[in-house]
Each structure stands twice: as C-alpha cells, then as structure tokens.
Amino acid sequence: SSRGRASVKHTDSDSITVKVTPRVCCSICSDTKLKDPFSLAQKDLQNLYEDIKKQLLVSKAELKALCDYYFDGKGKAFRPMIVILMARACNVHSNKEGVLLPAQRSIAMISEMIHTASLVHDDVIDDSDTRRGKNTINQVWGERKAILAGDFILSAASMALARIGNTTVVSVLSQVIEDLVRGEFMQLGSKENENERFKHYLEKTFKKTASLIANSCKAVSILVNSDPEVHEIAYQYGRNVGIAFQLVDDILDFTSSAKRLGKPSAADLRLGLATGPVLFACQQFPELHAMIMRRFSSDGDVDRAWQYVLKSDGVEQTNYLAQHYCQEAIHQISRLRPSTERDALIQLTELVLRRDK
C-alpha cells in the first residue's frame, strides 16, 4: 500500500506538471481517503510471530515444529491487527495517546494463539486436509499430535495471559475459550425450526468467531483503565465486525475457488454445515430443508444444495446481513474520540466486506 505521493515532473517548458498519485488504501480496496489499517498496525505487529514462537518453548524439536507450524508469518494477523488498533484508539480516552502498553500487545499475541489453537482442534474434528494453503497438522503429523499441539498452544496462551496479571482480563479471555468450544459443539447439531435455525447460526457465529475479537477488544480497553462505556464500545465493535467477518467467510466458501481460499470451497456443505447463504436460500427453495436436516449426507446433496444457493439470493442476503453488522460496528466505534486508529477501524469494515480470500 502507498500513501499519497506527489511527484514533480519537469518538462522542457517552464511550466511544471504536478502529478498526484492517489493515496490508495491497500490492494484489496481502493479507498483513497483513509489509511490502510494493516500498514497502520504494522509497526506494532512487527515480530509478532517471533514473539509467539518464544512462548512456545519446547525442548522437543518435533513438538516445536508442530506448534510453530501455523505461526510462519504468512497469516493475515487479522485479529492482532484489530486488537492493536483498538488498543491505540482506547488509549486516547485515557490520555495515553500514542502509547501501546506491553500488556495490550500481549493480548494481540494471545488472540492469535487462541485462534490458532482452536483451528488445530477444529481441523482434527473436521478431519480437514488443508488450511491456509498448507497441509493441516493432523494431515502431516496425525491426530494424536494435533490434539496435543492444540492443547499446548492453548496452555501457552493461558500462561501468557496469566503473566499479564489482571484477573478481569483473565476472565474475559477465558470466556472466549469456553465460547469457542460451545460454538464448535453447536455446529454439530441441526435445528428443525427455521427461525430457531437462524438464531442458532448467528449464536454459533458469535461464539466461534466474534467472541474472540469482541473480548480481545474489551481486554485492551480494560488494561488501560478506560471508562466502562469504552469497554462496551470496544466489545460491541469487535462483536459486530467479528460476525460480519464470519458471514463473509461463509459467502466465500460458496463463491471463491479452492485455490484462492487456500482450502477447498463448499467445505461447509461437505462438513454438513448450513451457513447463511444456505439458510437464506432455503426460504426460497424449501427443498433445501430436508438436505439441511440430513446435513447434506445423501449422494449429490452437496452439489444440489450448491446449485440452489447459486440460483437463490442467499449470497446477496448474507452480504446484506454482513453490511448490517459492519454498519453497527461503525456506529459503535464512532462514539470513540477521533484518532487515526479509530478511523482505520471504520475503514476496516470495508476490507471485511470486500475481501475475496
């Protein structure tokens, strides 16, 4: 990404042409007004993966390789980035403008560790082969070691959390770990009633994705001792962005090809999961109901369901819903005092909606 840059070009005449390269946000969106959230957080995120690997101290070389596997620096660091920006935006409210507390950076790190630990176990549970374009840990080292690696990363995250030494923050992030498991469990069940099914889906989405972002945002606010109202804004921003992020993820599972996403698409259908696009499609094509109930387990269900979704406005509707959550996130964060980071968090909602991988 590049900030606005003016290049001065001398011509053979005396007149000078000033050519302004528009300041573009980043490769994903083309907003020219705001600063790219990723580059704004970049400095604080430097060596994040190195620091995570330092938390995963193990003498056994193999365990080390396993635990480090996803911390290869190729992740988007989406969660840590939000956490960093939120920390700096909240700090303005406590006369700590321009400061990032070491404990706040630890939360950014811990959020990525908790996220990764849950991915490792999810991949065992789903028997997934690929993740971020790599083979999964369970695929390379087997299930047993993958279970242990997930446990280990999570315990290292708990240790790092304990070292921060703030009991409220410990509670807030322990809640996340519980939510992640509850969300994964909710995913195992199918709901008969359609209304209940949608509520169930959004609750699962909160627990599996948004709780981590919401509570990490809340934690960095708590750490700087800001107003409880600020904690709530931070939490609500994270909750809404988190749900929108997952809704877009669920859309991409239908619209993105396997190569771009780094994982096979229609993966959710193959796992028996009915996400937003299918649930909306079911309102237009009630034939989907039976397939949802049997978790797309009959021959040809996955392909048929996929076709119904593409014929329906399920993707569009899910996108509208994601937009709604982003608007609410913007509404919340706008209540904070102005700061570059606050504006970057507003900008981030655009990235969430526009991302295509």
Next chain:
Amino acid sequence: SSRGRASVKHTDSDSITVKVTPRVCCSICSDTKLKDPFSLAQKDLQNLYEDIKKQLLVSKAELKALCDYYFDGKGKAFRPMIVILMARACNVHSNKEGVLLPAQRSIAMISEMIHTASLVHDDVIDDSDTRRGKNTINQVWGERKAILAGDFILSAASMALARIGNTTVVSVLSQVIEDLVRGEFMQLGSKENENERFKHYLEKTFKKTASLIANSCKAVSILVNSDPEVHEIAYQYGRNVGIAFQLVDDILDFTSSAKRLGKPSAADLRLGLATGPVLFACQQFPELHAMIMRRFSSDGDVDRAWQYVLKSDGVEQTNYLAQHYCQEAIHQISRLRPSTERDALIQLTELVLRRDK
C-alpha cells in the same frame, strides 16, 4: 471407615466389660493410630461433584451428559482430598486453624476438573476403550466429541480459576496445564540411552501426574498468604506424593488384574510405554532394550516384556523408589506445625504405597 469406638457391654454380673473396637484407618490399610485421610476430608468434599457439574453449564443435553460423564461421584477424589487436607494444614500457619477458604475448596474442584479433562484427551490419544470400569467418552460418543468435551471441561476449569481472582494462583495452575501436555508429548518418544531414559521417565511422571498435585497444594498455600517456605513445603509434598502415586500406578499395571483396576492391565506396554518396572527389569535383562526401543510393537513383545518384568525385581525396585518419594514427602510435610490434617497427609503416603487399585 470407623473411628475408635468403645462399646459398653453389660453382663449379668456386676462387672462391666469394655470392648474397644480398634480405630482402623480405612478399608485399604489397617493402621490403627491415625485418622483416615478420606473421612477427614469428607465433609469439605461433600457435593464436590455436584459443584463441578454446576461449572459445566451447557444448554445442550448431549454435551452436558458427556461433560458430566466422569463426575459421577464414583471417582476417588484423590486430588481434591489432598488439596483440602493441605489447605487446612497450611491454614494453621496463618492463624486460620479450623477454616477452609472458599477459594481453597475451588482449587480442590479445579484440580479434579483439570485432571479429568486431561484423561479425556489422553483416552482419545491412546484410543482407550475403558476408564474407571466405564467405557471411555471417545468409545461412547466418538473422538470428535471427546476432544470437545476435554476442551470444554478445561475451559470451565480456567473460568473457575479466573473467578478466584488471584493472578499468582492462575499462573501456578496454568503451569500444570502446560506440564500435562508436555508430559503427554514426552510419552511419545523413546530414549536410546538408559540413564537418560530413566531421567526422562521421572520427568514425564512429574509433568503428567505430580505437577497437578504439587501446584494445587502450592495454590492453596498461596491463597492463605502463608510464608513462602510453607508454599514450598506444600509444593514438595505434592510433588513427592504425586510421583510415588504414579510409580505405584505403573506397578499396578503389571500386578493388578483388569477387573480390579477397571482398565486392562499391561495397558502401558500395549501403548508402547516403558514405565519403572520395565526400565528396572532392563538392567537385569538387556533383551528388553530392543523391545523398549521399538515400543513393544513386534508380535509377542508385550507378553515377552511382561514375563521379563515378572521374572525381574523391577516391581520391587519401583516400589522402593515409590517408598523413597513418600519418605521425602513425609520429611517435607513434617516441617509444618502439628495438625490433624498434617498427620493425615503423612498417613496418606501409606495409602499411596498400599493401594491395590
């Protein structure tokens, strides 16, 4: 178990015969002098499993059944019992004689939850069918749900821990969770060098069994703000008793029949694990070395190794080693001020050595 009881029997003459029923410790041992540690802790342990189940609040009936499965009140509650007695013994040092802090009882509860969560994952990793005479969770509900149940119990334990609101205690028990995983990982490897193998075995034993007991004992001492020296005594007692407990467990795997133990015996050999009795036997019968290295994976290895162990003095030597650790535990705990609970903890080392299931 019964405390000393005198029954007065009137005879037809004027003489009165006083018949004293000796105060026996419990069904396992027959020491007549000391109070049975289990009955001494009984009152504090009342409703322990009910209280644990209250921590595992889930709306989903199936998840509830799964998470409650091992908290059926049929466990020995060995860890909570030690924790309760240690708490009361430490409290004497802080002029809190006769008191048990609610947070200390929480530690007793949390210790059982962490222990159980680790069993649930271990059973998935080892593909075990039975545990405590019941089918394992992975056997009844499958691996996926067993992984989640373990994660859920552990997260509930972390939540309960966070609620205590003492950051040192959070650190101390987070260390346990890390040790449990490291210990399980160590178990996957074989060491070539015999000396290194023994050191490796004892380190694994500390991490997999003793760390939880040692650090829970330390935590209840910290909670009453006793002297750091008392924390260290509590920790060392737990460490030594914990190692002895596991050594005896490893002996029972060779000497107890499947029915008594509630799990198939020689289970360790079948899992490829060389425990104390085999490692000692290998000093007498170097033929065992190759079998240890291939983790008893060739046809007939398990039976052959078993025979060598029974021919050797491996069981006896392991028992000596367990006695040594118990003596050290007694040495440590004797440094505490006198109390019924302190004496019960001394007595407990006898139970650890004499138990046959």
